[in-house]
Amino acid sequence: MSFVHKTYLRPRYADTDQMGIIHHAKYFEYFEIARTELLRSLGLPYAALENDGYLLPLIDCYAKFIKPIKYDQLIRIETNLEDFSGARIHLAYKIFDDETNDLLSEGYTKHSWVKKINLKPTRPPLKFLEVIKSK
Amino acid sequence: MSFVHKTYLRPRYADTDQMGIIHHAKYFEYFEIARTELLRSLGLPYAALENDGYLLPLIDCYAKFIKPIKYDQLIRIETNLEDFSGARIHLAYKIFDDETNDLLSEGYTKHSWVKKINLKPTRPPLKFLEVIKSK
Amino acid sequence: MSFVHKTYLRPRYADTDQMGIIHHAKYFEYFEIARTELLRSLGLPYAALENDGYLLPLIDCYAKFIKPIKYDQLIRIETNLEDFSGARIHLAYKIFDDETNDLLSEGYTKHSWVKKINLKPTRPPLKFLEVIKSK
Amino acid sequence: MSFVHKTYLRPRYADTDQMGIIHHAKYFEYFEIARTELLRSLGLPYAALENDGYLLPLIDCYAKFIKPIKYDQLIRIETNLEDFSGARIHLAYKIFDDETNDLLSEGYTKHSWVKKINLKPTRPPLKFLEVIKSK
Numbered sequence: 001m002s003f004v005h006k007t008y009l010r011p012r013y014a015d016t017d018q019m020g021i022i023h024h025a026k027y028f029e030y031f032e033i034a035r036t037e038l039l040r041s042l043g044l045p046y047a048a049l050e051n052d053g054y055l056l057p058l059i060d061c062y063a064k065f066i067k068p069i070k071y072d073q074l075i076r077i078e079t080n081l082e083d084f085s086g087a088r089i090h091l092a093y094k095i096f097d098d099e100t101n102d103l104l105s106e107g108y109t110k111h112s113w114v115k116k117i118n119l120k121p122t123r124p125p126l127k128f129l130e131v132i133k134s135k
Numbered sequence: 136m137s138f139v140h141k142t143y144l145r146p147r148y149a150d151t152d153q154m155g156i157i158h159h160a161k162y163f164e165y166f167e168i169a170r171t172e173l174l175r176s177l178g179l180p181y182a183a184l185e186n187d188g189y190l191l192p193l194i195d196c197y198a199k200f201i202k203p204i205k206y207d208q209l210i211r212i213e214t215n216l217e218d219f220s221g222a223r224i225h226l227a228y229k230i231f232d233d234e235t236n237d238l239l240s241e242g243y244t245k246h247s248w249v250k251k252i253n254l255k256p257t258r259p260p261l262k263f264l265e266v267i268k269s270k
Numbered sequence: 271m272s273f274v275h276k277t278y279l280r281p282r283y284a285d286t287d288q289m290g291i292i293h294h295a296k297y298f299e300y301f302e303i304a305r306t307e308l309l310r311s312l313g314l315p316y317a318a319l320e321n322d323g324y325l326l327p328l329i330d331c332y333a334k335f336i337k338p339i340k341y342d343q344l345i346r347i348e349t350n351l352e353d354f355s356g357a358r359i360h361l362a363y364k365i366f367d368d369e370t371n372d373l374l375s376e377g378y379t380k381h382s383w384v385k386k387i388n389l390k391p392t393r394p395p396l397k398f399l400e401v402i403k404s405k
Numbered sequence: 406m407s408f409v410h411k412t413y414l415r416p417r418y419a420d421t422d423q424m425g426i427i428h429h430a431k432y433f434e435y436f437e438i439a440r441t442e443l444l445r446s447l448g449l450p451y452a453a454l455e456n457d458g459y460l461l462p463l464i465d466c467y468a469k470f471i472k473p474i475k476y477d478q479l480i481r482i483e484t485n486l487e488d489f490s491g492a493r494i495h496l497a498y499k500i501f502d503d504e505t506n507d508l509l510s511e512g513y514t515k516h517s518w519v520k521k522i523n524l525k526p527t528r529p530p531l532k533f534l535e536v537i538k539s540k
Binding site: 159160167192194197198200203 | 294295296298299302320325327329331332333335389
Binding site: 018019021024025026028029032050055057058059060061062063064065068119 | 423424426429430431433434437455460462463464465466467468469470473524
């Protein structure tokens with residue numbers, strides 16, 4: 001399976017800082033929105049996975065800042081679900097200016113499936129494995 | 136009882152926006168820090184109150200922006216616990232430049248005590264009432 | 271003129287706090303998004319107004335928290351441009367659950383037009399007055 | 406030169422998310438606070454460097470999440486200025502629970518010196534080089 005999902009958004013004014021650009025920590029919130037929308041597009045809203053007792057905390061994350069992102073700029077985030085076989089999932093992200101197609105940033109996040117009740121690692125939800133297999 | 140508590144802090148760079156000043160939504164985070172420190176000074180850390188099963192969600196809040204706050208400016212927040220008799224508490228805040236004593240902002244937050252388990256209104260924790268009475 | 275604009279959004283995971291609901295300070299970011307979209311719908315993107323040398327800093331703001339907002343809940347913000355005649359503008363907001371139409375929050379923000387170059391109060395941009403008059 | 410600086414802080418309530426822990430994007434704000442305090446300890450407050458016309462935007466950043474950080478937990482951030490010779494600086498961070506000395510997170514940020522006026526790369530401020538040399 002190779003699966004790329006596209007999400008579009010406009011940064012909030014509150015996401016800017018006094019350099020006049022989007023603050024670097026906010027990129028990880030954009031990656032998170034992209035993850036949320038990727039899961040929704042698979043019919044697996046993250047809110048429902050949490051209700052079923054699963055969480056996806058981060059193991060680590062990385063971002064590279066290629067060109068600044070501005071307030072209200074229409075950006076496109078392309079998300080690639082790279083590894084999802086075991087107890088971990090690995091997602092890679094590219095952020096583009098949707099008009100010029102300039103690459104603005106790239107990064108990744110790695111997560112492990114854990115049970116909400118005890119935060120212990122667990123196998124992925126069956127629903128998730130079935131959906132992934134069918135792609 | 137009249138009780139005023141002072142908290143000091145320096146705004147984070149991430150709290151600025153592209154106007155070059157602290158974003159207005161962050162003032163409510165500063166009020167929250169001031170509340171946390173007021174409760175700690177009373178020997179009632181909010182984290183411990185939550186562990187005991189209480190929450191203090193907001194009913195409403197207000198802030199007035201008198202002079203801008205800048206990144207890294209040393210500010211002093213004076214917090215006044217105005218009403219705390221019943222199931223609600225009412226706090227008022229003033230933010231000063233700690234060097235010039237200029238008044239930068241004032242505002243308030245109103246809260247109700249609720250049980251963590253069901254988010255239903257409840258009487259204040261006994262510990263809280265005892266501490267307050269002793270002031 | 272009576273002018274109500276509707277904006278739809280889903281709160282980010284990063285907007286939640288450990289009460290399991292959206293943090294109160296984030297409501298002011300949602301009001302800000304609603305303002306941005308109202309201005310865009312009038313053909314007056316706020317980013318363009320800033321480029322023309324205008325800013326709209328806040329004078330004060332208020333929010334009332336009626337029912338909690340949850341992560342990923344589809345909300346509708348109805349924004350009413352209540353007063354806009356002079357150097358100030360006054361906006362009122364209502365947040366609804368878009369499915370149930372439950373009122374979740376209401377609030378307001380008051381702003382003054384200032385020049386970017388010196389942060390001094392100024393008359394509204396001509397473009398803004400013309401658009402408003404034509405409604 | 407090997408230079409390690411220690412900063413202490415308590416996470417804000419607003420920094421938590423509905424997992425009941427500090428949201429991962431906030432770690433980069435903590436690294437930023439640690440940078441700010443490291444520079445202040447060298448007699449080079451970042452606010453003053455910006456006033457002198459310099460900015461330090463990020464090239465990239467990374468964080469690893471070893472144990473969760475909780476609201477109001479006293480944490481210690483140890484910051485190591487690893488490379489600072491040329492137009493770039495490289496900082497590494499470790500976050501500890503200040504009571505137990507458990508390692509909670511580690512990460513890094515890389516920055517380039519740019520001129521505020523045109524965002525073009527530039528040599529580090531002379532003041533910075535002199536201070537660094539004297540360590």
